[in-house]
Amino acid sequence: MHEMSLCEGILRVLEEQAQAQQFKRVKTVWLEIGSLSSVEVEALRFGFDVVMKDSLAEGARLEIIDVPGQAWCMQCMKPVTIRQRYDACDDCGGHQLQVTAGEEMKIKELEVD
Amino acid sequence: MCTVCGCGEGETKIEGQAHTHEHAHDHEHPHDHSHAHGHTHNNVFTHHYGLGPAHAHAPGLSQSRMVQIEQDILGKNNEYANTNRKYFSDRGVLALNLVSSPGSGKTTLLTRSIQDLNSTLAMSVIEGDQQTSNDADRIRATGIKAIQVNTGKGCHLDAHMVGHALQGLQMEEGAVLFIENVGNLVCPAAFDLGEAHKVAILSVTEGEDKPIKYPDMFHAADLMLLNKVDLLPYLNFDVEACIAYAKQVNPRIKVLQVSATTGAGMQAWYQWIMATRQAGLAGHPSLQVQV
Numbered sequence: 001m002h003e004m005s006l007c008e009g010i011l012r013v014l015e016e017q018a019q020a021q022q023f024k025r026v027k028t029v030w031l032e033i034g035s036l037s038s039v040e041v042e043a044l045r046f047g048f049d050v051v052m053k054d055s056l057a058e059g060a061r062l063e064i065i066d067v068p069g070q071a072w073c074m075q076c077m078k079p080v081t082i083r084q085r086y087d088a089c090d091d092c093g094g095h096q097l098q099v100t101a102g103e104e105m106k107i108k109e110l111e112v113d
Numbered sequence: 114m115c116t117v118c119g120c121g122e123g124e125t126k127i128e129g130q131a132h133t134h135e136h137a138h139d140h141e142h143p144h145d146h147s148h149a150h151g152h153t154h155n156n157v158f159t160h161h162y163g164l165g166p167a168h169a170h171a172p173g174l175s176q177s178r179m180v181q182i183e184q185d186i187l188g189k190n191n192e193y194a195n196t197n198r199k200y201f202s203d204r205g206v207l208a209l210n211l212v213s214s215p216g217s218g219k220t221t222l223l224t225r226s227i228q229d230l231n232s233t234l235a236m237s238v239i240e241g242d243q244q245t246s247n248d249a250d251r252i253r254a255t256g257i258k259a260i261q262v263n264t265g266k267g268c269h270l271d272a273h274m275v276g277h278a279l280q281g282l283q284m285e286e287g288a289v290l291f292i293e294n295v296g297n298l299v300c301p302a303a304f305d306l307g308e309a310h311k312v313a314i315l316s317v318t319e320g321e322d323k324p325i326k327y328p329d330m331f332h333a334a335d336l337m338l339l340n341k342v343d344l345l346p347y348l349n350f351d352v353e354a355c356i357a358y359a360k361q362v363n364p365r366i367k368v369l370q371v372s373a374t375t376g377a378g379m380q381a382w383y384q385w386i387m388a389t390r391q392a393g394l395a396g397h398p399s400l401q402v403q404v
Contacts, residue, residue, distance in 0.1 A: 002268055002300035009186050021180055031186070038303045038329040085328035085362045095361045105187060105303075110180040 003043040006105070007051035013107055014057050023112035026057035030109040034067040036085060036102035069102030125274060126263040128246060129281050190304055193272035197307025200279060201290070205400040207390040208290040210308035212330060214323070215296030217316040218340045220248050222373035223291055227255045229376075230383060234390075235288035239278045241270040241295045248293065258282055269300040272307055287400045289390060298327035309393060310334075316341040317348055321355035328362040336367050338382060343372040 014026055029048075033039050041064055048062050069082040073089040074096035080089050082102070088095055185191065201208045213219050220240075227236055238259040240249040249261035260278045262270060275292060284290060292308060294301045302311075313334035315323055318341055324331040331337065337359050339352065356368050369385065371378035394400050 002303060005267065005269075005271075006186050009189060012189060013182070013184050013186070017180065017182055017184075023178075023180070027177055036329075038299065085332050086325045086358070088361075096364055105185065107182055107184045107186060110182060111177050112180050113177050 002038075003040060004047040004051065006039065006044065007047040010048070010107060011051055011055055011057065014055075014110070017110070018056055018112075021112075023110075024056060025113040026060045026110055027113060028061040028063060028111035029057065029107065030063045030065060032065045032067055032104045032106040032108045034069065034102035034104040035083065036069040036099060037105045039105060065108060067102055067104050069099065071097035071099045073097055125265050125267060127274065127277050127281070128249065128261045130277060187303065187305075190272050193276050194305040194307040197272055197276055197279065200276075201307060201309070202393075204284055205287045205394050205397045206284050206290055207288075207386070207393050208292060208306070208308040209386075210292045210294055210301070210306050210311045211314060212294045212298070212301050212311055212334065213296060213314035213316075214298050214319060217296070217314045217319065218373055219293055219296070219314050220251055222314060222338065222340060222371070223293060224251055224255055225373045225376070225379065226291075226382065226386075227252065227257055229379065230289075230386070231255070231257070234386075235285040237282050237284055237288060237290050239270075239275060239282070239290065239292045241274075241293060243267070243295065264295055268295060268297050269304050270294050270306060271304050275306045287390075287394065289386060298323065298330045302327075302329040302333045310336060310389065312336045312338060314338045314340050315355070317345055317350040317352070317355075321351050322358055324355065324359040324362055331359050331366065332363045334363065334366060336369065336385060339368060339370045341372060341374070342370045342377060343375045 010029065010031075014029070018024065018026075033041060033044070045062055052058055052060055069084070070079055071082050072078070073080050073092065073094065075092045075094045076089060079100065080091070080097070082097065082099075085099070086095075089097060197208070200206070211219055211223070223238065227238075230236065236257050238249070238252045238257065240246075240252065240259055240261045241264060242248055242261070243265065244263055246261040246263075249259040252259035260281050262274050262278055264270065264274070270292065292306055311334040313331055313336070315337060317339060320326070324337075339355065345352070352370065359366050359368060367385070369378055369381045371382055373379070
């Protein structure tokens with residue numbers, strides 16, 4: 001259930017940004033969540049609604065931008081798509097994979113008032 | 114259990130500290146600008162109503178605008194982790210973050226290691242648990258400094274909690290710090306504490322497929338200690354398969370087979386600690402590498 005504390009972290013960033021960029025209300029939050037990041041999107045949505053209650057982002061819409069997992073296969077010397085960390089390279093079946101994308105956990109953009 | 118400050122909703126307790134900072138949330142900035150648009154605020158943003166969702170210049174229609182922030186959700190935690198990392202590197206401290214499921218034998222492994230290394234190394238311990246100071250008490254019984262952090266409802270230690278605990282520890286230069294994380298193979302994977310290495314402890318009384326069931330943790334760890342190997346004759350645990358699973362999620366992971374109860378394999382673990390510590394001390398201005 002660390003999604004709850006991730007949401008607390010998001011709220012903290014929103015509050016800081018509200019001061020720095022002079023807005024009072026957050027209407028939509030776009031998050032970039034990699035499919036290899038340790039985030040369960042449904043748990044994050046649940047935590048988001050709970051944590052944002054009584055804050056500047058109460059009732060805000062949460063949009064998730066999914067980032068697929070990508071890795072560099074050391075054997076084939078080329079990028080491959082992976083769904084989980086333990087996936088093998090589709091071509092050579094090897095596990096010498098260096099993850100290059102899909103670990104993101106980022107607040108990308110906000111719609112604010 | 115916020116990512117910024119472990120205090121959460123007053124749940125976190127760090128021994129010896131009345132931890133009562135009250136993040137001043139007193140939004141008192143004057144909102145008295147009545148002008149329309151076109152000026153720059155401090156350093157970052159220009160009011161530009163054409164940045165609305167439809168990107169349309171239609172003043173009066175909608176006041177909402179888009180703000181691009183591109184901030185890492187764990188950014189705050191990572192800032193604290195970097196502060197901790199600098200603290201460790203200034204003092205030549207090797208910090209190890211021990212992660213596992215509950216019941217893998219972390220504390221037993223730790224007390225045994227401390228007893229065996231006590232004459233050669235300065236060591237300290239930060240103990241993370243939801244409640245009780247039982248584990249810190251067990252460590253203190255060995256005669257070394259230990260601080261208990263109770264995370265309350267929190268499921269992991271974060272870098273801010275560790276930073277606070279460090280204030281109470283006053284680490285010696287060149288020491289080794291063991292951070293025993295909350296028993297949990299999921300959440301602690303995401304939280305950098307500023308440690309040099311995560312060490313995952315898996316016991317043979319658990320399933321051999323845990324590395325692929327909880328891939329994030331075994332991916333984040335640099336070393337896996339396969340504990341309780343003295344019990345292997347009584348169990349159907351496939352050691353080779355377990356190691357293969359671990360390498361599958363993390364080709365770089367090193368694996369040592371140990372038993373904290375009988376002491377089997379523990380020398381290899383101590384050698385890993387000593388070698389890692391010495392590698393970390395290379396180039397440190399005041400601490401000489403001991404041979």
